[in-house]
Amino acid sequence: MQEKPELDFPRPLTTVDVVIFAIRSDALQVLLVQRPKAESEPFPGAWALPGGFVDIAGDRDLEACAVRRLKAKTGVVSPYLEQLGSWGSATRDPRGWSATHAYFALLPEHTAGGALAGDAQWFAVEGEKVRPKLAFDHAEILQAAVLRLRNKVEYTSLPAYLMPQEFTLPELQRTYEIVLDRPLEKSAFRTRMLAADLIEPVAKMRKGPNRPAQLYRLKKAKAPVFFTRTFNPPG
Amino acid sequence: MQEKPELDFPRPLTTVDVVIFAIRSDALQVLLVQRPKAESEPFPGAWALPGGFVDIAGDRDLEACAVRRLKAKTGVVSPYLEQLGSWGSATRDPRGWSATHAYFALLPEHTAGGALAGDAQWFAVEGEKVRPKLAFDHAEILQAAVLRLRNKVEYTSLPAYLMPQEFTLPELQRTYEIVLDRPLEKSAFRTRMLAADLIEPVAKMRKGPNRPAQLYRLKKAKAPVFFTRTFNPPG
DNA sequence: CGAATAGTGTCTATTAGACATTATGAG
DNA sequence: CTCATAATGTCTAATAGACACTATTCG
CATH class of the missing domain: 3.90.79.10 (Nucleoside Triphosphate Pyrophosphohydrolase)
Structure with a gap:
């Protein structure tokens, strides 16, 4: 001992x-x-x-x-x-x-x-x-x-951390799609993101060769948002 | 060096x-x-x-x-x-x-x-x-x-691992409720569990002072099941 | 104007919540 | 029969998927 x-x-x-x-x-x-x-x-x-x-x-x-x-x-x-x-x-x-x-x-x-x-x-x-x-x-x-x-990514806002300070909703959707390696429905995507109190519009548009898109930024000090559903219904 | x-x-x-x-x-x-x-x-x-x-x-x-x-x-x-x-x-x-x-x-x-x-x-x-x-x-x-x-527990079958070999659906629901510390709807709970291909009935009933309940067991070699929704809609 | 992309609306399917209703056994 | 709990059914709400439709810019 x-x-x-x-x-x-x-x-x-x-x-x-x-x-x-x-x-x-x-x-x-x-x-x-x-x-x-x-x-x-x-x-x-x-x-x-x-x-x-x-x-x-x-x-x-x-x-x-x-x-x-x-x-x-x-x-x-x-x-x-x-x-x-x-x-x-x-x-x-x-x-x-x-x-x-x-x-x-x-x-x-x-x-x-x-x-x-x-x-x-x-x-x-x-x-x-x-x-x-x-x-x-x-x-x-x-x-x-x-x-x-x-x-x-199926049920959180993590891809927001992969975006630059200002970004459009189509750009955010593209980031989701890259990570998931599968296309998402535009309409459902926008509804989810806008309902999440995660991003806010800035008074600017992204100009391009076609219709301009609203620019958004992350709301301040945003912890990741969790959704109560995944994107896809069960396979 | x-x-x-x-x-x-x-x-x-x-x-x-x-x-x-x-x-x-x-x-x-x-x-x-x-x-x-x-x-x-x-x-x-x-x-x-x-x-x-x-x-x-x-x-x-x-x-x-x-x-x-x-x-x-x-x-x-x-x-x-x-x-x-x-x-x-x-x-x-x-x-x-x-x-x-x-x-x-x-x-x-x-x-x-x-x-x-x-x-x-x-x-x-x-x-x-x-x-x-x-x-x-x-x-x-x-x-x-x-x-x-x-x-x-909101979106998986983990509580199944807290159950004995054979158990009834009300018993499983009670285990969910103990862990979550909140009551769940019987109907939705049963629908989810039975749709999950997680448990199978055994040819026995749990007898009690009232209506007997069907006994179930975990299907063999079952990895935890993930659901695409949580139990509660967003608060 | 047409092309292209942004953004909205409509309809359906799924599933949770609320809660009523029926079923079954003990005493 | 009554009581208690098991099990099912009905209706509503929320939201994803599919996809059509409208809006806005450039050239």
Whole structure:
């Protein structure tokens, strides 16, 4: 028997990873970073989700660590950020038992091009995957993030966080359709959005080669709105 | 510069905690364990969620660790188990930077009384809280679990996992009502449940002092069913 | 004017809520 | 029979889907 409980048993490695989404080129894209090419590193040269070890001296909590990682790769300070889940096992990292805390972030299109880190690059999401083979179990984490995003888009206003400050209803609908990968009915879409007390018109129109569209902006400090139905009736 | 990346920087403590729910005495209850009373322990004698450090030698992954904790306290091997989220910060554990991976489990009533550990006890959930003051940030984790459970009960079949093998529709409705803490319409409830292809009648009736009720059981290997609407229209 | 997109209206289908009505067993 | 609860039926309200129709700009 010892007076103090023993705490120097081996501990898992602890990391935070962030799945960063944005709409770019009319498609859902995700930001990946290339791992260092040194052979001493796991998965040298492979693409991976932005993230890394928790710094117990510098990170106050898990979310602060996620915010730090996000800012380092994109320059963006406060986008929509939600915890996705955690993945931990003896085998997911060749360096030993490790657990990662995964977050997902939604970036407005105009911020997504800004202060990108040199090792970072946008990739189109195809299905729930991305072209390159990902390091660690990041393909699985990405798939979970895409499924969660799609699912929540059915009954929440999350896509509003992917829009620029001012946008038209057809543009918002297009964002929904890109994420869901399926067309929505214009009429039902407009009714839902306008009834949600989520957006307000600004005194401007989007001019184009045809009929101009009303511009809207998010109401101030808007938490995501939850609807009581999904878009589609049961299949 | 070194050949191998450095891995011996300080690591957070890593734990798994499980919020275990069951219906007992016509109420939603949660299983808590009392912490050891030694003054060298954090929160001596306080009630806490079942859980503890990940054993990197014995636990294959996080879920295996959660299953181990659950079995140790209840004897139950495979209930409904879902990841809830993770909580990590410099301050949540006086022993140092720590992160916990939280799960929540739903136990059928008849298994909830069985092989309880000596330090474990059931407590009624009142609101999103429990009477005793909980150790660490476990009150916050419990609150998140209750809110998540309530929210999902609005549009899923999760309460089915709180039922015994055979049950009547009024009994299932009562379980929904206990979790939601609000009455539901019998007619709409029955329509939804019977349309869900979730349960099947068995050739028995529940006898009572009045009209007997049809007994049902869960269809085999049933994943939770998701409905496209919540129970209530928007408030 | 025509082309194209924005925006509205009409009709149907689904399903929840409210609540009335019928069914079945015990005593 | 009465009582209690199970089970069903009827009507309304809300909202999604389908799709037709009108509105407004450019060229």
